[in-house]
Amino acid sequence: APHPWGWEGIDHYHDFGLAVARGESFPTTDYPWGYAYYLAPFYRAFGDRPWIPLVVQVSLNAFAPLLVYAFARTEFDERVAVVAALLTGFLSFNIVYASTQSSDSLCNVIFVAAILIFARARRQRGSLTYVAAGILLGIAPQFRPNLILVPLMLALFTIIDRRTAAEAARACLLV
Numbered sequence: 001a002p003h004p005w006g007w008e009g010i011d012h013y014h015d016f017g018l019a020v021a022r023g024e025s026f027p028t029t030d031y032p033w034g035y036a037y038y039l040a041p042f043y044r045a046f047g048d049r050p051w052i053p054l055v056v057q058v059s060l061n062a063f064a065p066l067l068v069y070a071f072a073r074t075e076f077d078e079r080v081a082v083v084a085a086l087l088t089g090f091l092s093f094n095i096v097y098a099s100t101q102s103s104d105s106l107c108n109v110i111f112v113a114a115i116l117i118f119a120r121a122r123r124q125r126g127s128l129t130y131v132a133a134g135i136l137l138g139i140a141p142q143f144r145p146n147l148i149l150v151p152l153m154l155a156l157f158t159i160i161d162r163r164t165a166a167e168a169a170r171a172c173l174l175v
Contacts, residue, residue: 034142035103065089107143
């Protein structure tokens with residue numbers, strides 16, 4: 001069900017973000033800390049105005065279909081890329097959660113950007129693109145911990161995909 005604009009959600013991120021903005025440490029290990037640290041600079045700069053980070057979050061979420069398009073265009077063709085972007089834009093659950101204080105939509109954008117950069121790194125075989133993918137893949141589980149094993153899966157995929165053992169080892173270490 002659609003939630004009202006600015007809904008604080010059930011994960012207490014509003015309170016955690018305010019605490020971090022006041023200079024306190026993140027108060028629990030029950031929730032990942034990434035989203036609270038996303039909120040904190042906005043609260044520090046603008047006060048307790050949740051609409052400001054939510055507008056930024058909704059704006060970032062608007063890039064999800066473009067990121068999916070870019071990935072699908074890299075791996076498939078134009079027609080598949082357009083359909084994938086349209087489905088993402090119209091049917092993604094993140095449309096519902098983008099306007100609430102929930103880590104889902106922001107994590108989705110980080111994750112899809114990481115996968116896009118990883119796909120491009122595979123094609124270009126450039127160290128910096130693997131590093132960029134690795135950084136984003138390290139940040140994503142701080143929003144949604146269920147993504148913690150994705151870098152290992154991509155490293156395995158890279159080992160299988162590479163022609164030489166040295167090339168595979170180098171790419172896996174960077175991711």
